[in-house]
Amino acid sequence: MTTTAHRQRIKAIAFDVGLAVFLGLMTSGMTIGADPDHSPPYAAFGLVWVAALALAVRRRWPEVTLAVSMAALATYLLLDYPEGPVYLLPAVAVFFFAFARPIKLVIPVLVGLFLLNVPFHTYALGEIDDVWINATITLVWLAVPAACGRLVYEARRARTREREAERERHRADERVAMAREIHDVVGHSLAVVSMNAGVALHVLEKRPDAPAGVVENLRAIRDTSSRALDDLRSTLAPLRGGSRAELRPTFVLADLSDLIEDVRKGGLRVESEITGDIEALPAGVSGAAYRVVQEALTNVIRHARATSASVVIASGAGTLVIDVKDDGRGGELDPERAGQGITGMMERVQSHGGAFEAGPAPDGGFAVHAELPYGRTGA
Structure with a gap:
């Protein structure tokens, strides 16, 4: 337990004990003058304090608080001690019970207490002629604090939801600001890379002695950076004032051949196999699948130390299955070092x-294995 949490727990316990003592003193004081004919015995005050101190555990065990206070009240009344103030403590227990527990538990418990208290007051105390009065008083005595407890609970819950919504709006604003920064910084860098590659390619293409491999690599750099820049602009267009229609994925599985060809030009052998009608896939599913393959191959290039990889995509029976494997070093995945690549793929698929x-x-x-459902539910 952290120091802050420990302090909060100590404060909560101190508050509960203080509340119990305060209510015990107040009820004891009112009990002294409840019957002008005689002073209550010490046992009456003992029962009052039993019901009061039970409130000290109401936060953790509200059922215990309710049961002890009701038992103390019943004993107090059977011994014919002065009525009146003693009813306050069980009512407070009802309030906290209704506040702390779900309504589906509160209602049957209150009904049970009502059915027990009415005959108890009517027959055990010899008030047979006042059964309806007792029923009405008992109903009000139980219902009012219970209703107040639920109202306080719902008000606190509404405030919690409002604070969480505010925090989520703040987080969303931060993500939008970060996306704008990424758009500006990465977009500029990709534009510079594409421009420089294009200039170098233009110069080398005019030289007959230029190595073919260099020309091919520069052409791949230029084409890949240009496509990445277009994709970045299209994806983040709504943040720059674009329309929501531009949120559609720029690349889908139909563009996978270009991606694989670019990877091959970088020196990694990639075998691909696609079965099923990928053209008929929903745009969201097809775009997510493209991103999964793209990120998986990026991880192969950056981390796997592999010489070859395979991409197998099967579409059919309402599910798109993606398998990307390599012959690299493998090794167990460290959750703390999975990075944004694995996390991003997982979140795309789960979404x-x-x-x-x-x-x-x-x-x-x-x-890497992913299964994306589609069909009547769309994407």
Whole structure:
């Protein structure tokens, strides 16, 4: 337990004990003058304090507080001690019970207390002629504090939801600001990379002795950075004043061949197999699938030390299945070092109601497996 949490717990306990003592003193004081004919015995005050001190545990065990206070009240009345103030403490217990417990538990407990208290007051105390009066008083005595407890609970719950909504709005504003910064910084960098690659390519293409591999690599850099810049602009267009229609994924599975070809130009052998009609997939599912493959291949290039990878995509029976494997070093996935790549893939898949797995493959290397449902529910 942290120091702050420990202090808060100490404060809560001190408050509960202080409240119990205060109510005990107040009820005892009112009990002294409840019957002008004689002073209550010490046992009456003992029962009052039993009911009062039970309130000290009302935060953790509201049922115990309610049961002890009701038992103390019943004993107090059976011994024919002065009525009146003693009813305050069980009413406070009812308030805290209704505040702390769900309504589906509060209602049957209150009904049970009502059914027990009415005959108790009517027959045990010899007030047979006043059954309806007793029933009305008991109903008000139980219902009013219970209703107040639920009102306080709902008001506090509404304030909590409002504070959480405010925090979420603040977090959303921070994400929007961060996305704008990413758009500006990364967009500028990609534009510079594309421009420089284009200039170098223009110069080398005029030289007959230029190495073919260099020309191909520069062309790949130029094309990839240009597409990435277009994708970034389209994805973040709503943050720059664009329309919501621009939120559609820029790349879908139909563009996968270009992505794989770019990876191959970088030196990684990639085998691909696609089955099913990927053109018929919902745009959201197809775009998410493209991003999963893109990020998986990026991780292979950056971390796997692999020489080859395979991409298998199967569409059918309302589910799109994606498998990306490599022949790299593999190894167990460290959750604390998974980074944004694995997390991003998982969140994309889960946002469409799918399943995601990533880890070392049984035959070596690393494997990414994702299943994205689609069909009548769309995406």
